[in-house]
Each structure stands twice: as C-alpha cells, then as structure tokens.
Amino acid sequence: MTRPRRYWMMKSEPDAFSIDDLARVGREPWNGVRNYQARNFMRDGMRIGDGVMLYHSNCKSPGIAGLATVASAAYPDETQFDPASPYHDPKATRETPRWFLVDVAFERKLTRPILLDEIRSHADALGEGFALTARGNRLSVFPVTLAQWTRLLSLEHRETGNRG
DNA sequence: GCCAACGTTGGC
DNA sequence: GCCAACGTTGGC
Numbered sequence: 001m002t003r004p005r006r007y008w009m010m011k012s013e014p015d016a017f018s019i020d021d022l023a024r025v026g027r028e029p030w031n032g033v034r035n036y037q038a039r040n041f042m043r044d045g046m047r048i049g050d051g052v053m054l055y056h057s058n059c060k061s062p063g064i065a066g067l068a069t070v071a072s073a074a075y076p077d078e079t080q081f082d083p084a085s086p087y088h089d090p091k092a093t094r095e096t097p098r099w100f101l102v103d104v105a106f107e108r109k110l111t112r113p114i115l116l117d118e119i120r121s122h123a124d125a126l127g128e129g130f131a132l133t134a135r136g137n138r139l140s141v142f143p144v145t146l147a148q149w150t151r152l153l154s155l156e157h158r159e160t161g162n163r164g
Numbered sequence: 165g166c167c168a169a170c171g172t173t174g175g176c
Numbered sequence: 177g178c179c180a181a182c183g184t185t186g187g188c
Contacts, residue, residue: 013186034184035171058186116187136169138185 007051007144008041008070009132010104014056019066019109022054027071027105030141031079032087034099038141043074043100051149052104055132056113057140063115064152072103114155125151 010030012018022028033039050070056062076097079087092098116133119126123133131142144152 011186037171062187136185138170140185 003047005050006045006047007053007146007149008046009053009055009064009142009144010068011055011057011140013058014065015059018056019054019106022066022068022104022106023109025106027103029077030101030104031077033077033101033140034087034089035138035140038139039100041141041143042102045143046070046074046102048072052107053144053149053152054104061113061115063113063117063119064110065113066109067107068104069107070102071105074100074102077101110156112156114152118155119152122151122155 014020017028030042033042048070052068052070053064054066054068056065076094077087077099079085080089080092080097080099081094082088083090087099089098120133123130126133126148127145128134130148131137131139
C-alpha cells in the first residue's frame with residue numbers, strides 16, 4: 001500500500017554535516033539521532049520518497065539549506081554498537097537496538113538559504129504549532145505539513161525585505 | 165562563550 | 177512516580 005508523500009524537517013550542524021556534504025556523497029545514513037521522538041518519526045513515520053528539508057543549525061546563518069528525500073526504510077543506527085563512536089549507546093544491543101535511522105538522498109541545494117529570521121517572520125502563516133519556531137524546540141527531526149512545505153519553499157524566490 | 169530550555173537519568 | 181542534577185541543544 002502506498003500513502004501520500006509526507007514531509008519532514010531534519011536539522012544538522014553544517015560543521016558536522018552540511019547540504020554540501022550531502023551533495024558530495026549523494027546519500028547518507030542519518031546517524032547520531034539520540035532523541036526518542038526524533039527516532040520515532042524516522043522509524044515509524046518516514047517512507048521512501050518522503051520530502052526532507054535540511055536545516056542548518058548552530059551556525060552563523062541558521063536556516064533551510066536544501067532538499068532531500070527519504071531513501072530507505074528505517075534500520076538500526078550502526079553507531080550505537082560502536083564503542084569508538086561518540087554515538088555509542090552501551091545499553092543498545094543488536095538483539096534490541098535502541099536507535100534507528102533512515103538514509104537521506106540529496107535532491108538539491110536551495111538557490112539561497114531560507115533563513116530562520118524569515119521563517120519567524122512568517123510564523124503566522126506556518127501556524128503556531130510549527131516545531132521549528134516553537135519556543136524552546138530542540139527536536140532535530142519533525143514533520144512538516146504540505147501547506148508548511150509549500151509556504152516555506154515559496155520564500156526561496158522571494159525578496160528578503162518582503163512586504164507580505 | 166553564554167545561557168535558557170528541555171530531555172534524560174537515577175536516587176529515593 | 178517524583179524531582180533534582182546533569183547534559184545537550186541551539187540562538188545569540
């Protein structure tokens with residue numbers, strides 16, 4: 001059975017892994033997510049072909065940098081089993097893995113980043129529940145509605161000093 | 165580097 | 177199950 005395409009936001013620190021890195025490698029296992037809610041979105045919510053906005057966080061100009069697609073079903077994050085990895089989880093076993101990920105495939109870099117400032121200025125249109133601009137939000141993976149996806153992308157080709 | 169916000173852990 | 181301590185996130 002198929003279901004309609006869904007849309008997601010995934011954050012990454014560009015110093016660690018940026019849209020340019022994804023462009024270079026083409027496809028990447030989205031490892032290192034160690035938050036249960038984010039894990040559940042990947043494990044239970046995502047399907048191959050879903051749309052992904054890649055958001056650059058914890059950097060000089062935070063914002064949406066590019067688009068990707070979900071390229072695999074969820075499977076255990078290998079780094080949880082690796083004692084040498086910073087993502088190692090001593091409580092995870094191969095029999096009962098704790099952390100799951102999906103592969104993410106590069107689609108395109110935006111012609112310009114959609115900056116957090118702009119996203120905030122459109123908070124009304126995006127809705128109060130929009131996780132990215134919700135107060136104190138730290139989730140690194142969360143759903144985006146089709147309406148939010150469309151509105152966000154419409155900002156790509158708009159003047160930054162906008163007038164509504 | 166600061167610090168507010170938040171999730172997780174662990175003692176009880 | 178409570179909650180204080182702690183670690184992390186992420187904008188600034």
